[in-house]
Amino acid sequence: xxxxDWGLVEGIVFxxxxxxxxxxxxxxxxVFLKGCPLRCAWCANPESQNLQPELMLAAHSCMTCGQFxxxxxxxxxxxxxxxxxxxxxxxRPFVCPTGAIHWVGExxxxxxxxxxxxxxxxxxxxSGGLTLTGGEATMQPAFAEALLxxxxxxxxxxxxxxxxxxxxxxFERLLPHLDLLLYDLKHVDSELHRRHTGLDNALILANxxxxxxxxxxxxxxxxxxxxxxxxxxxxxSAIAAFVLSLGRRVSEINLLPYHTLGKSKYxxxxxxxxxxxxxxxxxxxxQRLAAVVATEVxxxxxxxxxxx
Ligand code: SF4
Numbered sequence: 001x002x003x004x005d006w007g008l009v010e011g012i013v014f015x016x017x018x019x020x021x022x023x024x025x026x027x028x029x030x031v032f033l034k035g036c037p038l039r040c041a042w043c044a045n046p047e048s049q050n051l052q053p054e055l056m057l058a059a060h061s062c063m064t065c066g067q068f069x070x071x072x073x074x075x076x077x078x079x080x081x082x083x084x085x086x087x088x089x090x091x092r093p094f095v096c097p098t099g100a101i102h103w104v105g106e107x108x109x110x111x112x113x114x115x116x117x118x119x120x121x122x123x124x125x126x127s128g129g130l131t132l133t134g135g136e137a138t139m140q141p142a143f144a145e146a147l148l149x150x151x152x153x154x155x156x157x158x159x160x161x162x163x164x165x166x167x168x169x170x171f172e173r174l175l176p177h178l179d180l181l182l183y184d185l186k187h188v189d190s191e192l193h194r195r196h197t198g199l200d201n202a203l204i205l206a207n208x209x210x211x212x213x214x215x216x217x218x219x220x221x222x223x224x225x226x227x228x229x230x231x232x233x234x235x236x237s238a239i240a241a242f243v244l245s246l247g248r249r250v251s252e253i254n255l256l257p258y259h260t261l262g263k264s265k266y267x268x269x270x271x272x273x274x275x276x277x278x279x280x281x282x283x284x285x286x287q288r289l290a291a292v293v294a295t296e297v298x299x300x301x302x303x304x305x306x307x308x
Pocket of ligand 1: 061062063064065066067068070071072073092095096097098099100101
């Protein structure tokens with residue numbers, strides 16, 4: 001396949017964040033792909049989980065525009081199910097003056113997405129670039145590969161943020177086109193992992209071990225620190241011990257503090273927030289937990305950072 005042909009590959013994108021300072025070095029263009037095999041109860045991007053586009057309603061942004069006898073928020077409540085909402089309201093996003101009701105997720109070609117990414121390229125300097133995230137970008141392997149190949153061909157730094165839950169054959173396709181892999185590690189206890197994410201961690205741990213045996217790409221392990229799940233010394237110490245068992249291959253561990261910024265999105269999707277009433281961690285608590293991890297990985301000298 002010629003490099004230009006990769007531009008024709010299509011996938012579902014639900015957001016593109018430009019000028020981001022997260023998810024990789026320098027200034028990033030973060031492309032969010034839809035679809036994820038996990039259902040983490042604390043997920044901050046619930047609109048990413050289903051592969052297909054979804055209808056969302058931010059009721060507070062509705063201005064009761066008068067185009068319809070029954071305003072969208074009232075119809076939304078009365079419909080009760082996602083299918084009925086789509087049947088009754090699916091056309092309204094195209095005429096809503098405020099964007100209160102909107103579809104999230106759009107089918108786009110890799111070439112079209114790259115045209116948007118390319119607009120940021122003058123600002124990348126030497127370290128910035130493209131980050132594929134989601135959702136779980138490996139759910140759309142051909143599209144992810146196309147984007148990475150196109151970026152690589154233009155000399156753009158490439159990163160992938162992943163839960164690690166994908167077939168090894170998908171990583172085999174993507175790894176040669178990556179400069180950086182941001183690998184989420186949520187828990188080493190398989191049963192706890194299954195209970196709170198919907199799937200056990202066997203594939204995630206096995207893939208991480210295989211990647212650690214390879215010389216590239218650069219590998220950063222990221223741990224979302226979630227109260228009620230893994231925000232305790234024993235859980236994080238066990239995760240750090242697993243990272244230590246990979247030797248010096250992991251260049252950094254990032255601890256990502258739990259937040260509730262995605263909570264309103266559940267309401268906009270017509271779903272309940274499944275991880276309620278959890279206190280946010282203080283800076284002091286995060287520092288203490290970071291110290292626990294740093295102590296565990298000290299023999300390998302792996303830096304531990306809060307945020308990422
Ligand atoms: S189209 Fe938009 S502004 Fe009008 S009723 Fe629906 S959500 Fe409200």
